[in-house]
Amino acid sequence: MAHRPLDPDALGDHVDRLYRAAWALCGRREDAEDLVQDTYARVLAKPRLLRSEDDLAYLLRALRNTHVSRVRAAARRPAERPLDEREAADPREAADPAVVLVARELFAVIAALPAGQRDVLVAVDVAGLSYREAGRALRVKEATVTTRLHRARRAVVEQLREPVLQRAGA
Amino acid sequence: MSHDDTLVADAIRVAAAQVRAPERLRVQLAAQQRARRTRQRRTAGALAATLATALAAVLALAHPAGDPGSPSIADAAAIALRAPTLPAPARDARVPELLRASAGGVRFPDYAYGRLGWRADGLGRVRRGGREVVVVSYARGGGARAGYAIVAGPALRVAAGAPRVVRHGVQFAVLRDAGATIVTWRRSGRTCVLASRDASAATLLRLAAWRADDGSHGPY
Numbered sequence: 001m002a003h004r005p006l007d008p009d010a011l012g013d014h015v016d017r018l019y020r021a022a023w024a025l026c027g028r029r030e031d032a033e034d035l036v037q038d039t040y041a042r043v044l045a046k047p048r049l050l051r052s053e054d055d056l057a058y059l060l061r062a063l064r065n066t067h068v069s070r071v072r073a074a075a076r077r078p079a080e081r082p083l084d085e086r087e088a089a090d091p092r093e094a095a096d097p098a099v100v101l102v103a104r105e106l107f108a109v110i111a112a113l114p115a116g117q118r119d120v121l122v123a124v125d126v127a128g129l130s131y132r133e134a135g136r137a138l139r140v141k142e143a144t145v146t147t148r149l150h151r152a153r154r155a156v157v158e159q160l161r162e163p164v165l166q167r168a169g170a
Numbered sequence: 171m172s173h174d175d176t177l178v179a180d181a182i183r184v185a186a187a188q189v190r191a192p193e194r195l196r197v198q199l200a201a202q203q204r205a206r207r208t209r210q211r212r213t214a215g216a217l218a219a220t221l222a223t224a225l226a227a228v229l230a231l232a233h234p235a236g237d238p239g240s241p242s243i244a245d246a247a248a249i250a251l252r253a254p255t256l257p258a259p260a261r262d263a264r265v266p267e268l269l270r271a272s273a274g275g276v277r278f279p280d281y282a283y284g285r286l287g288w289r290a291d292g293l294g295r296v297r298r299g300g301r302e303v304v305v306v307s308y309a310r311g312g313g314a315r316a317g318y319a320i321v322a323g324p325a326l327r328v329a330a331g332a333p334r335v336v337r338h339g340v341q342f343a344v345l346r347d348a349g350a351t352i353v354t355w356r357r358s359g360r361t362c363v364l365a366s367r368d369a370s371a372a373t374l375l376r377l378a379a380w381r382a383d384d385g386s387h388g389p390y
Contacts, residue, residue, distance in 0.1 A: 008206055015199060019191035033195050040199050042205040099188040106185050125182040153178040 006048040021127040025067045027111030039066045056138040117152035179211020208292030241298040244347040247365035254307040273304035273320035281388035315366035324360040337379035
């Protein structure tokens with residue numbers, strides 16, 4: 001199977017989608033920034049060869065693996081007081097408060113899903129991969145992606161308050 | 171995908187698409203990329219410096235500083251590998267393991283003797299740095315070639331770092347230069363250089379260290 005090197009200079013093209021995926025994986029905006037940074041640091045540490053997948057699918061898998069490592073490492077450390085979202089907000093950031101509100105609620109619900117459902121929802125609905133790409137990135141069959149995605153969406157509807165989905169356009 | 175599924179998926183996509191990475195994250199990622207490029211340049215620079223040092227060390231083994239104007243071992247090897255200009259010397263009928271060719275009284279071996287299999291096919295004489303260099307060229311079936319040079323005058327210096335082996339009480343140094351394998355040793359104070367681009371160091375050592383089964387003569 002042909003391999004091609006990952007272009008480190010093109011990684012910036014994916015930062016928005018990776019940030020969304022990171023936020024949905026860990027449920028907190030500040031953790032998402034750290035997670036994306038850690039992921040990029042890992043990926044940039046040495047040259048990477050990709051097989052059939054595209055850059056985003058590769059980065060998403062790296063993001064998820066980094067997230068899993070961070071969660072495990074955090075479980076071994078004493079608990080820390082979570083930083084207040086308002087304290088941590090970047091004053092230079094001019095995000096629409098309504099957008100932030102919806103995203104915060106939505107991503108918190110997604111982050112609380114069972115890992116298998118959460119990962120496919122993040123890959124397909126948040127990061128925008130196709131079912132096939134998501135299957136490759138997560139090392140599961142396409143049929144598994146379909147099943148988990150259906151369950152994940154239903155769980156999101158059940159857990160999310162109706163107004164949030166309405167504000168988001170559903 | 172059901173209608174409800176589609177609605178939920180669309181809602182999530184719409185909500186997610188409005189989220190953009192904060193500027194500070196972009197700045198930090200750009201810094202990480204710059205740091206990677208710097209590391210890469212430094213690594214490439216360090217690698218180039220290491221290679222240059224290694225190359226210089228290898229060249230220094232074959233080209234050690236000696237008397238001004240005198241040839242180096244590598245020069246002698248290059249001369250040994252030139253095409254011969256004179257006919258091959260004949261075998262010495264009285265001493266069949268030697269040829270009727272010599273340099274300053276040091277005789278050349280006949281590597282066709284016994285089962286060695288290398289036939290002398292030419293002779294050359296040149297002067298380099300005021301010294302006479304005499305060469306016998308040898309060929310083996312299959313097109314492999316080797317040249318044996320004897321350099322007149324004081325022994326040429328061999329770099330201290332060159333690998334050395336001792337066979338039958340004679341010390342041989344093994345070098346590489348310009349794609350050639352070189353074995354050098356001293357006979358009666360003269361520098362002998364056996365070089366080939368086709369034969370391995372083991373083969374050249376076997377030839378250089380050859381001696382009669384009863385140990386009565388050789389190496390040559």
